[in-house]
Amino acid sequence: MDPQAFYGKRNKIEMRPRRTIVVIPESSEDENVSDDETYSTQDPLHINEEKEKSSSDGEDEEEDEEGKEELDQLFPECTEEHMETLENFTDNQPSTSQAASSSKKEKKDKLVWSDDNLQYDESNIAFLGSENLPDEIMQLNTPMEFFKFLFPSSAVNLIEEESNVYAAFFPENLNSVTHKDIYKFIGIIIYMSVIHLPTTRHYWKEGTYVEKVANVMTCNKFEEIKRFLHFFDKTKELKPYDPQFDRLQKIRPLMKILRERLLKVPKEEFLSIDEQMIPTKARTSGIRQYNAKKPHKWGYLNYVLSGVSGFSYDFELFGGKYPAPPENCPDLGVPGNVVQRLLKTVSDNLNHKIFVDNWYTSLQLMANLHKKRYSAIRHSTTEKSSKY
Structure with missing residues (x-):
């Protein structure tokens, strides 16, 4: 069996002439040669490049003439103005190398280590801000006043309004929640975080009865408020497929109010x-x-x-x-x-x-x-x- 029938004919390898590069150092003995002697300023590499350039220019001219003949056959009515427009269009098209380079991400700035004195003048790193509290905070005296500063009435109004809106879908289960009920509910939640019992109802049961909780609100009222507690208008809720969907949308309005109060503190x-x-x-x-x-x-x-x-x-x-x-x-x-x-x-x-x-x-x-x-x-x- 002929190997060429199985593997195919071997491609011929084009042999290119070997180039030599002559490097003359900056400081050499040639500086001592007199000006009367003349030397060729063209090295072999330069000569080879000129030959290749002249041959490639001739080939390019032949290809251009052949391309014009093909265009004349395909578009006989094409004028010189049309040809110039077509050439300008093809010249303005980005090459594949340019497109690849533009798609690359910008490189991050490289950090360079340097020897430096790590001792700083204290005046250069001294704190220039002010830690003095505003008058609005300095006038607060009682714990309740501090609480109302961080948890303002606007937050309580939000809870009251949205809880009543949600409870309106179940009118048989809950009476309207008042501003005062919200304060009582929050107070009980804070107190329960300090005095722990197994369940919520233990604060109202005999034997585990907690007077400071049971005397403020009944157990049924507390559980109803807890069930219908809302900070967001449910009718405006976005679905997961919505582009602006936010998993925290139900508590986002309350978070916004609390952040605004925290940012007031220096x-x-x-x-x-x-x-x-x-x-x-x-x-x-x-x-x-x-x-x-x-x-x-x-x-x-x-x-x-x-x-x-x-x-x-x-x-x-x-x-x-x-x-x-x-x-x-x-x-x-x-x-x-x-x-x-x-x-x-x-x-x-x-x-x-x-x-x-x-x-x-x-x-x-x-x-x-x-x-x-x-x-x-x-x-x-x-x-x-x-x-x-």
Whole structure:
């Protein structure tokens, strides 16, 4: 059997002439040669390139003439103006290499290590902000006044209105909820978080009767309010297939009011960003998270901006997906974008000290915070530090 019948004929390999490159160093003995002697300024590589260029130019001219003859046969009525328009159109089309290069993502800025003095002048990192509380807060005296500052009447009005709207679908089960009933209900919830009993009804049962709870509201009234408690107009609820669907839409109005009150408090010099788990046994799809390192492993994930005093100045509750990075901020990944969003309410150039753990840490984040005059302090492990 002929091998060529099975494998096919072997393609002929075109042999190209070998090129030689002559490299003359900058400082050589040729500098001592007199000007009377003449040398050829063309090296073999340059000569070969000129020959190839002249031959390729001749081939291009022949191809252009053949192409014009084909166009004349296909489009005999085509004028010179049409030809110029066609040539301009083909010249303006991007090449495949240009399209491939444009589709590539922009490369991140490379960080370069440099030897520098780490001792800073204290005046350059001194806190320039003010921690003085406004008069609205300084005039608060009683615990109830502090509570009403953080949980204003607008929030109570929202709960009262939306709960009554939802209860209207079941008129036989609940009488209208009043402003005072909401305050009583919240007070009982806070008290139950301190005095724990197996079930809600134990606070009204004999033997486990709690006077400070039972004398404020009946058990049936408490359970009815708990059943119809709402913070959102159910008639405006978006479905999961809606592009603007929000898993936190039922509590978003209340969260907005609470954030507005927290942002009224001036920020401290030392701030920390970390996550917390709000424990829950509810099986809310897409919202409940698991973290084995937390005391409460199952719950709602909440990112918090806090101070050394323990006060929380801002928060971001995870709703199933992470939003885009803030405006005019680079995309630093999920952890870095969380830090940038929470610091969006903190004034720049005031030398705040920011503390984050290793999950948020990246050199890009540290460099970005340094540009805004934040003194960032991070906890880093050996494994993660070795990547940079």
